[in-house]
Amino acid sequence: MITYIKATVSDAALLTELSRAIYKEHYLHLWHPGGAAWYMDEYAYAGHKIKNDLIDPGIEYLFAVEKDVYLGYMKLVLNATLPGYESIDALEVE
Numbered sequence: 001m002i003t004y005i006k007a008t009v010s011d012a013a014l015l016t017e018l019s020r021a022i023y024k025e026h027y028l029h030l031w032h033p034g035g036a037a038w039y040m041d042e043y044a045y046a047g048h049k050i051k052n053d054l055i056d057p058g059i060e061y062l063f064a065v066e067k068d069v070y071l072g073y074m075k076l077v078l079n080a081t082l083p084g085y086e087s088i089d090a091l092e093v094e
Contacts, residue, residue, distance in 0.1 A: 002071065007061035012051045015061060018070055019045045 080092035
Protein backbone atom coordinates (compact mmCIF):
# COMPACT_ATOMS: atom_id res chain seq x y z
CA MET A 1 0.00 0.00 0.00
CA ILE A 2 1.28 3.46 -0.89
CA THR A 3 1.37 5.99 1.92
CA TYR A 4 2.11 9.71 1.79
CA ILE A 5 4.56 11.41 4.12
CA LYS A 6 4.93 15.18 4.39
CA ALA A 7 8.51 16.26 3.68
CA THR A 8 10.34 18.50 6.14
CA VAL A 9 13.43 20.67 5.79
CA SER A 10 15.54 17.75 6.99
CA ASP A 11 14.35 15.85 3.87
CA ALA A 12 15.80 18.42 1.44
CA ALA A 13 18.70 16.25 0.25
CA LEU A 14 16.45 13.21 -0.22
CA LEU A 15 13.88 15.27 -2.10
CA THR A 16 16.55 16.80 -4.33
CA GLU A 17 18.00 13.38 -5.14
CA LEU A 18 14.60 11.81 -5.79
CA SER A 19 13.35 14.67 -7.96
CA ARG A 20 16.47 14.65 -10.12
CA ALA A 21 16.34 10.85 -10.55
CA ILE A 22 12.68 10.98 -11.58
CA TYR A 23 13.27 13.88 -13.97
CA LYS A 24 16.21 12.14 -15.62
CA GLU A 25 14.23 8.93 -16.07
CA HIS A 26 11.14 10.54 -17.58
CA TYR A 27 12.17 13.82 -19.22
CA LEU A 28 15.86 13.83 -20.06
CA HIS A 29 15.15 12.49 -23.55
CA LEU A 30 13.44 15.80 -24.38
CA TRP A 31 16.67 17.78 -24.01
CA HIS A 32 19.75 18.10 -26.18
CA PRO A 33 22.72 16.28 -24.59
CA GLY A 34 23.86 18.27 -21.55
CA GLY A 35 21.03 20.79 -21.93
CA ALA A 36 19.03 19.82 -18.87
CA ALA A 37 21.83 20.36 -16.38
CA TRP A 38 20.99 24.05 -15.80
CA TYR A 39 17.31 23.15 -15.28
CA MET A 40 18.02 20.47 -12.70
CA ASP A 41 21.06 22.03 -11.00
CA GLU A 42 20.18 25.72 -11.01
CA TYR A 43 16.46 26.10 -11.52
CA ALA A 44 13.97 23.40 -10.58
CA TYR A 45 15.94 21.04 -8.36
CA ALA A 46 18.73 23.16 -6.93
CA GLY A 47 19.32 22.25 -3.29
CA HIS A 48 18.77 25.81 -2.06
CA LYS A 49 15.49 26.06 -3.99
CA ILE A 50 14.18 22.81 -2.51
CA LYS A 51 15.13 24.02 1.00
CA ASN A 52 13.40 27.36 0.42
CA ASP A 53 10.28 25.56 -0.78
CA LEU A 54 10.29 23.35 2.32
CA ILE A 55 10.53 26.43 4.57
CA ASP A 56 7.69 28.22 2.74
CA PRO A 57 4.37 27.67 4.59
CA GLY A 58 2.54 28.00 1.26
CA ILE A 59 4.25 24.94 -0.25
CA GLU A 60 4.08 21.31 0.80
CA TYR A 61 5.82 18.25 -0.57
CA LEU A 62 4.47 14.76 -0.01
CA PHE A 63 6.54 11.64 -0.56
CA ALA A 64 4.81 8.56 -1.98
CA VAL A 65 6.24 5.61 -0.06
CA GLU A 66 5.63 1.87 -0.30
CA LYS A 67 7.35 -0.57 2.04
CA ASP A 68 10.03 2.00 2.97
CA VAL A 69 10.79 2.68 -0.72
CA TYR A 70 10.37 6.29 -1.85
CA LEU A 71 8.53 6.05 -5.17
CA GLY A 72 7.89 9.69 -5.92
CA TYR A 73 6.67 12.99 -4.58
CA MET A 74 4.01 15.64 -5.13
CA LYS A 75 4.48 19.38 -4.73
CA LEU A 76 1.44 21.34 -3.57
CA VAL A 77 1.28 25.12 -3.84
CA LEU A 78 -1.36 26.06 -1.29
CA ASN A 79 -3.66 29.02 -1.88
CA ALA A 80 -2.67 29.23 -5.54
CA THR A 81 -4.36 31.82 -7.73
CA LEU A 82 -5.82 30.95 -11.11
CA PRO A 83 -5.92 34.01 -13.37
CA GLY A 84 -9.51 35.07 -13.91
CA TYR A 85 -10.67 33.13 -10.83
CA GLU A 86 -8.93 35.04 -8.05
CA SER A 87 -11.92 34.77 -5.71
CA ILE A 88 -11.86 30.94 -5.70
CA ASP A 89 -9.77 29.10 -3.11
CA ALA A 90 -7.44 26.76 -4.96
CA LEU A 91 -4.21 24.85 -4.78
CA GLU A 92 -1.79 23.86 -7.49
CA VAL A 93 -0.26 20.45 -7.92
CA GLU A 94 3.08 21.28 -9.51
